[in-house]
Amino acid sequence: xxxxxxxxxILSKQKIQIxxxxxxxxxxxxxLSIFWAIYQGSLTAIDSLSIILGWxxxxxxVAFVLLSRNSEHVFVSDSYRLIPTNDTNLxxxxxxxxxxxxxxxxxxxxxLFAVGSALNLKQVTLMLNKVVMDDSVSVFSMRTFLxxxxxxxxxxxxxxxxxxxxxxxxxxxTAIISFLPDNRQKIVRFILYVVVIIGLVYVLSILxxxxxxxxxxxxxxxxYLYAYTADAFVAFVVLLESVGSIYLLQNWVETNN
Numbered sequence: 001x002x003x004x005x006x007x008x009x010i011l012s013k014q015k016i017q018i019x020x021x022x023x024x025x026x027x028x029x030x031x032l033s034i035f036w037a038i039y040q041g042s043l044t045a046i047d048s049l050s051i052i053l054g055w056x057x058x059x060x061x062v063a064f065v066l067l068s069r070n071s072e073h074v075f076v077s078d079s080y081r082l083i084p085t086n087d088t089n090l091x092x093x094x095x096x097x098x099x100x101x102x103x104x105x106x107x108x109x110x111x112l113f114a115v116g117s118a119l120n121l122k123q124v125t126l127m128l129n130k131v132v133m134d135d136s137v138s139v140f141s142m143r144t145f146l147x148x149x150x151x152x153x154x155x156x157x158x159x160x161x162x163x164x165x166x167x168x169x170x171x172x173x174t175a176i177i178s179f180l181p182d183n184r185q186k187i188v189r190f191i192l193y194v195v196v197i198i199g200l201v202y203v204l205s206i207l208x209x210x211x212x213x214x215x216x217x218x219x220x221x222x223x224y225l226y227a228y229t230a231d232a233f234v235a236f237v238v239l240l241e242s243v244g245s246i247y248l249l250q251n252w253v254e255t256n257n
Contacts, residue, residue, distance in 0.1 A: 002085045008093040015101035018066050023108055026059040052116045056109040063105050067098045072170050087250045150227035157234040164241040171245045175252035
């Protein structure tokens with residue numbers, strides 16, 4: 001049996017390669033955008049940071065789509081399903097490798113933004129001083145720090161939730177379609193995807209409203225505690241979806257090639 005760490009390493013290597021391609025394109029886009037702003041004579045210190053931040057959003061979206069595509073391919077490919085490991089390890093390693101890929105991209109974006117801030121240190125320092133001088137904002141309080149951490153955790157958990165939801169949709173439709181004749185699979189596949197997606201979106205909307213109610217308590221002195229409660233709730237849903245996907249993967253989902 002191939003160990004869990006070995007499977008994770010194999011899958012992570014591919015995900016990191018995907019993210020590296022996204023990083024290269026992101027850097028090219030940032031550099032070209034800055035040069036274009038310089039050419040137009042409209043570049044300011046804050047503009048360069050805005051360009052970096054703007055393209056980072058695009059990079060995260062592209063990386064999410066590419067990582068999702070790669071992850072779903074793992075479940076229906078002979079090359080991966082024939083790895084001597086159980087389906088639980090394969091599913092978990094696949095999910096963890098995707099998380100490592102998106103975290104890797106996040107670390108790069110933080111470093112890139114830090115470099116941009118260092119090159120415009122004077123302007124950034126002036127902006128921070130204005131915020132610190134605002135008596136209504138306690139920037140460096142422990143409560144603020146815990147609040148920021150809870151938001152970052154929520155973003156990560158929601159990203160994982162989207163991945164587990166996509167996988168669950170894929171597993172459900174693949175399991176159902178396997179019982180149908182080949183000449184009807186395309187039409188039925190489309191209908192099933194629509195029905196399952198609508199149902200899952202409805203469930204996720206209820207989840208979002210519940211999380212929103214927790215986050216809506218931010219005005220309270222211990223508001224960050226509500227955020228952590230919301231994070232725990234999302235993590236619980238992720239666990240439920242993962243259990244469902246692993247069950248379908250073990251019993252009903254076959255490879256395509």
